[in-house]
């Protein structure tokens with residue numbers, strides 16, 4: 001019996017590993033999606049750089065702003081495709097306009113909402129999890145940057161990484177409109193409260 005369980009576990013592991021490999025190689029992008037993602041990434045990076053009125057442009061800042069946006073969106077896409085659904089990133093004109101406006105220096109209100117991954121998934125629970133994974137990536141990266149910023153206080157961009165990621169997580173968790181927060185809230189209110197408390201906690205930690 002023990003032997004059987006071990007073999008079964010090994011087989012499961014092999015299946016899981018090959019699923020993961022297939023998942024990574026199977027992630028599909030259309031040319032239209034790459035165009036939309038590129039436009040959105042440029043705008044998000046511009047909003048990030050506008051926080052310092054474009055005075056400091058370095059590859060560290062570029063990596064922080066691009067990863068905060070792309071990792072979030074690709075996590076949605078990857079999980080939705082893993083569940084067998086259709087998922088592609090699309091900008092929307094109102095979101096592009098608001099984000100472009102936010103990229104203007106000295107504008108105090110910064111909104112990053114150039115578009116979203118459009119998902120076709122009928123299962124409500126899977127749809128909720130796909131929404132949940134986006135802000136979770138920013139919360140996770142925010143905590144990593146926060147810990148590193150304490151270990152290496154002289155490296156200023158680590159603090160910016162913590163701040164930018166926690167801000168993106170918080171904004172996306174708002175339970176309104178088409179934001180991830182609304183989808184998580186209608187799927188599972190406990191998960192939404194947990195995420196909100198963690199994100200607020202990170203915010204307090206960063207700003208004290």
Ligand SMILES: [Zn+2]
Nearest residue numbers: 134135172180
């Ligand atoms: Zn999202």
